[in-house]
Amino acid sequence: MIAASETGSSLPRPRPAGRRPARQRAGAPAALLRHPATDTPAARSQDMAQVRADGVDLFYESTGTGDPLVLVHGSWTDHAVWRLAIEADLKAGFTVVAYDRRGHGASGSPPGQGTRRQDEDDLAALIESLGDAPVHVAGNSFGASAVLGLAARRPELFRTIAVHEPPLIGVVASDPAVLARLQPTMTSVDAVLDHLRKGEDGPGARLFVEEVALGPGMWDALAQETRESFTAHAQTWLDEQSDPQWASLDLDGLSGCTVPVMLSRGTLGPPFFAAVLDRLAEVLPRTRRTTFDGAGHMPHVTHPQEYVAALTGFIREA
Numbered sequence: 001m002i003a004a005s006e007t008g009s010s011l012p013r014p015r016p017a018g019r020r021p022a023r024q025r026a027g028a029p030a031a032l033l034r035h036p037a038t039d040t041p042a043a044r045s046q047d048m049a050q051v052r053a054d055g056v057d058l059f060y061e062s063t064g065t066g067d068p069l070v071l072v073h074g075s076w077t078d079h080a081v082w083r084l085a086i087e088a089d090l091k092a093g094f095t096v097v098a099y100d101r102r103g104h105g106a107s108g109s110p111p112g113q114g115t116r117r118q119d120e121d122d123l124a125a126l127i128e129s130l131g132d133a134p135v136h137v138a139g140n141s142f143g144a145s146a147v148l149g150l151a152a153r154r155p156e157l158f159r160t161i162a163v164h165e166p167p168l169i170g171v172v173a174s175d176p177a178v179l180a181r182l183q184p185t186m187t188s189v190d191a192v193l194d195h196l197r198k199g200e201d202g203p204g205a206r207l208f209v210e211e212v213a214l215g216p217g218m219w220d221a222l223a224q225e226t227r228e229s230f231t232a233h234a235q236t237w238l239d240e241q242s243d244p245q246w247a248s249l250d251l252d253g254l255s256g257c258t259v260p261v262m263l264s265r266g267t268l269g270p271p272f273f274a275a276v277l278d279r280l281a282e283v284l285p286r287t288r289r290t291t292f293d294g295a296g297h298m299p300h301v302t303h304p305q306e307y308v309a310a311l312t313g314f315i316r317e318a
Helices: 041-045 079-086 116-130 142-153 176-197 201-213 224-232 234-241 272-283 304-317
Strands: 002-007 049-053 056-063 067-072 094-099 135-140 158-164 261-266 287-292
Touching: 049 116, 056 079, 056 116, 067 079, 067 116, 067 142, 079 094, 079 304, 094 116, 116 135, 116 142, 135 142, 142 158, 158 304, 176 201, 176 234, 176 272, 201 224, 201 234, 224 234, 261 272, 261 304, 272 287, 287 304
Parallel strands: 067 094, 067 135, 135 158, 158 261, 261 287
Antiparallel strands: 002 287, 049 056, 056 094
């Protein structure tokens, strides 16, 4: 069930790390769907288009017909995490472009510390390469943060924006009540970071899934391929968390973004996301609030039909 309504300094913990490409095992696909044993990032890249952005090759897939809709995945995964939603059936109404962010899937990753600003610039390069700007863009989690970060600087690239649970804790850092609600999640995040700094990617990925993203018991409910994808991208997430600006946002700049924006959350997600969306709604001129009942941090995976219905309805009515 979906409920919708319409309205007109940060807390990151920097850690020394460098963004690393995902360490994908042969025969380990990167989403909930099963694929042939030859489906590695290198193999998939042979069938994917690419665009060069700041010295990095970004690989993407395009399917469907209609207006362009760019999908920006979150951490721990790659473009394939959108396949359930694409088949559900986003491709019936849009030309859907799903890409691997730098350090994920088949896309490249330079040495050294990465930044969210680089992800934002990558998205801009992809949109411009399509030659169809402005375009519809939907982002999840860290991908949603990158979308909003770019919208604050380049609003002309967007026709509509849909973001689900961007972890922009910097925008609520001055609210003691929100910080209190945030503390249990940050305690879990710190425990995940501790695992990853020790090279314990599997235990860290499991803890993140069960205590931050999807809920208790969900690790064992995931397909083996999905668990391997989370583990493979663990060190890239560690790098993202090491960017001092990963959770901040230029709210003044974002206030100049006048395109329709859908802000969504799941009822099973960490409660602080509601406060983040409240703050975003205060500065954005045109917003729609959507809540996915019974969903958590990845409704496009756990509730693809509901997610697609909400997203397509929002775009059609915008």
